[in-house]
Amino acid sequence: MTASGTFGFGLEYADFVELNRLGAVVTKATTLRPRIGNPPPRTVETPSGMLNAIGLQNDGVDAFLQHKLPALSVYDVPVIVxxxxxxxDEYATLAGMLDVEGVSGIEINISCPNVEEGIDFCLKPEATERVVSAVRQRTSKCVICKLSPNVSDITVIARAAEAGGADAVSVINTLIGLAVDVERRKPVLANITGGLSGPAIRPVAVRMAWLVSKAVRIPVIGVGGIMNANDALEFLIAGATAVQVGTGSFVSPRASLDVIDGIEAYLQRHGFESVHDIIGSLDTSGKQPEPKAA
Ligand SMILES: Cc1cc2nc3c(=O)[nH]c(=O)nc-3n(C[C@H](O)[C@H](O)[C@H](O)COP(=O)(O)O)c2cc1C
Incomplete structure (x- = not known):
């Protein structure tokens, strides 16, 4: 799959990527009303990755339903919004409005400020469960909850998403970071902080996908720093059932297709019949993590 916010609505890439070959197109975040997003600069390249603070710029759900979805329906690819x-209420209303033909699933971005509680939805298991359950009640589609790594124990939030009725979880969204312009002694981004993505976060994401896959019974979608098939295989072997390619598409628009081809080549090379043969096959025998300090 493509990762939200890094592949537009799929249409922007259609001249370069055979969309029908993808497992799914995951769209940029859609909100109830249009949003202009944050002022620039909104992105900056960092070692082995980038920071972004786009601020959920999008045309709103009405424009998505009127223009983007019909254009996407020409393709034979599942669309996850x-x-x-x-x-x-806002999440539930969105889920209800998107319970239409042409939409295969909803991915809930819970890394958003909860105005009712004054914290991010992703920080409290009760808030996560409430929002997932409200979405679940309003849609017949597949419900994926996208987890944030900016929490002390991601497995607690994953279990809450499962309890709320999620069909799957995607792991992970970006890690919060800060880049400083030392000449001006100012933050590089207008928003001060941004979300770190790209290869820099991959080991963090693989560990979290591994932990979550052991904590819940629903499938885990691995995302974070996948640039090629080898990176994707790390997630699958660690326990993810599917993967999303994000920042990798900025480097090479066809990265997601190269990942699919590379996984197929790996399976053939190793004599596996199906990708299911390697999912969660990480062999930790003979290895022992250091006991945690008291
Ligand atoms: C420019 C940009 C915009 C993003 N927008 C969204 C978004 O709208 N919703 C969301 O859930 N994640 C968003 N993400 C997070 C990605 O979907 C993904 O979880 C993250 O970048 C880690 O994957 P990667 O290292 O492969 O990019 C965005 C990431 C980037 C780089």
């Missing part, structure tokens, strides 16, 4: 809101 990433949604964002600031109240449980």
């Amino acid at each position: 990433n949604i964002a809101g600031t109240t449980v």
